[in-house]
Every structure is written in C-alpha cells, then in structure tokens.
Amino acid sequence: METETNNAVTTTPAESATTATTEQATDHAAEAGEHGPILENPELWVVVGFLIFLVYVGPKVWKMIVTGLDQRSIRIKGQLDEAQKLRDEAQALLNEYQRRQKEAAQEADGILAAAKESAAHHTKDAMAALEASMARREKQALEKIAQAEAHATAEVRREAVEVATAATRKLLTQALTDDRATQLVDQSIKELDRKLH
Numbered sequence: 001m002e003t004e005t006n007n008a009v010t011t012t013p014a015e016s017a018t019t020a021t022t023e024q025a026t027d028h029a030a031e032a033g034e035h036g037p038i039l040e041n042p043e044l045w046v047v048v049g050f051l052i053f054l055v056y057v058g059p060k061v062w063k064m065i066v067t068g069l070d071q072r073s074i075r076i077k078g079q080l081d082e083a084q085k086l087r088d089e090a091q092a093l094l095n096e097y098q099r100r101q102k103e104a105a106q107e108a109d110g111i112l113a114a115a116k117e118s119a120a121h122h123t124k125d126a127m128a129a130l131e132a133s134m135a136r137r138e139k140q141a142l143e144k145i146a147q148a149e150a151h152a153t154a155e156v157r158r159e160a161v162e163v164a165t166a167a168t169r170k171l172l173t174q175a176l177t178d179d180r181a182t183q184l185v186d187q188s189i190k191e192l193d194r195k196l197h
Helices: 002-010 013-035 042-175 178-196
Strands: none
Touching: 042 178
C-alpha cells in the first residue's frame, strides 16, 4: 500500500494520462475479445477487402502494366532502330561526301597540272614565236642595211663618176688640145670602169 502511494506521488500528470489511456485501451480490447466475435474487427475487413481487390483486380492491373511496358519497350526499340537507321544514313552520306571531296581534290590537282602544262606549252610557243619574229626582223634589218649599202655605194660611184667627169672636163678644157683631150678622156673612162668594177 505504501509502494502504491509512493508511485502515485512520483508520476507526473502527463505520465498518469498516458497510463490511463493505455489501461482503457487494454480494457476495451479485453472486453471486445470477450464480448464480440472476430468478424466485427474493422482492420480485419480492410485486410480481407484489400486481398479480394488484389485477387480480382491485381491480374488486370498487372496485365495493363505489362502491356504498357511492352508497348513502351516496342516504341523505344522502334525509336532506337530509327536512330540507328538515321545514323547509318548519315554515315553513308558522310562517306559519300568524303569520296566526292577526294574526287574533287584529285580533279583540281588534274586541272592544276593541265594548266601548268598548258602554260608551259604556251610559254614555249610564245618564246618560239618571239625568236622567229626577232629572226625575221633581224633579217629584214640586214636586208635594209644591205640595200642601203648598195644604194650608198651606187650613189658614191655616181658622185665619183660625176666628179671625175667634171674634173677631167675642166682639165681638158684648160690645158689640152683637142687630140690630147680626146685621148685622155678615153683613157680616164677605161680606168674608171676598171676601178669601179
């Protein structure tokens, strides 16, 4: 009796309220167990209802989930196949462009080589034409020089003949008699022909 009084004295009001609630719940459970059957327990009916729900609705829900996942898997596989197809097409297109680029580079090299060869050929032709033109002009210049020399020689001869003739005429008219003058003229003409040829 003293122990119970000491325990009652040492407990706080919150602890005494919790203890009272626990005792009431225990008493109520004992009364329910004693007085009512197990079928009146609501937690039991919740569990039974959930199990029935799972038995009837579970396979349908499971089938819907599996079907949805399968469809999603098929859709993802289709997208992956499409992506792979696009990647293959892109790779083929890249290979085609690289091949065309190589061909264009080879064609450009060929065109450049042909242009260099053509330029060398044209340069060679131009040099040959220039040399031929220079040779023609040199020949024409030499011909003109030769003509000028011939003309100058002829002019000098003509002038020399005129001078000689004039001098001879002057000398003859001043100092010679008619017979002697005729003789000297004939002699001068003969010497002049010999000297000029």
